[in-house]
Amino acid sequence: MLYAILCEDVENSLSLRAEARPAHLERIQELVDAGRLLVAGPHPALDSEDPGEAGFTGSLIVAEFDSLEAATAWADADPYVDAGVFAKVTVKPYKKVLP
Numbered sequence: 001m002l003y004a005i006l007c008e009d010v011e012n013s014l015s016l017r018a019e020a021r022p023a024h025l026e027r028i029q030e031l032v033d034a035g036r037l038l039v040a041g042p043h044p045a046l047d048s049e050d051p052g053e054a055g056f057t058g059s060l061i062v063a064e065f066d067s068l069e070a071a072t073a074w075a076d077a078d079p080y081v082d083a084g085v086f087a088k089v090t091v092k093p094y095k096k097v098l099p
Contacts, residue, residue, distance in 0.1 A: 001066075001067075002038060002062055003062070003092065004060065004091070004093075005059075005061040005075045005089065006058070006060060006089070006091075007060070007061075007080070007085075007088070008087050008088040009056055009086060014055035014056070016084055017056065017083075017085050019083060020079040023079035024079045027078065028040050028061070031061075031063045036064040036065070037061070037062075037063045038062040038063060038096065039060070039061075040060065040061040041059065042056040042058070043057045044056055045057050059080070062096075075091050
């Protein structure tokens with residue numbers, strides 16, 4: 001089943017993100033390689049593809065996991081969690097309807 005992992009950043013998370021980004025992307029790539037990733041990316045703090053110093057307010061990952069528990073465990077082990085980037089992480093079942 002698909003699960004949405006909704007992450008909210010702490011304020012001024014840009015430097016924390018930069019430090020942990022390579023390890024974070026490496027884990028996401030594992031989902032890509034396994035054919036389990038639907039979409040992933042950050043929420044820019046400004047209405048812009050490149051928010052510059054404004055940074056990001058969070059992230060969204062939608063991926064396939066065996067269970068809610070497995071998705072939650074995966075989210076809890078994210079390098080951004082360890083680095084203190086995320087203030088809150090919510091994991092919910094997700095049903096793709098379109099397209």
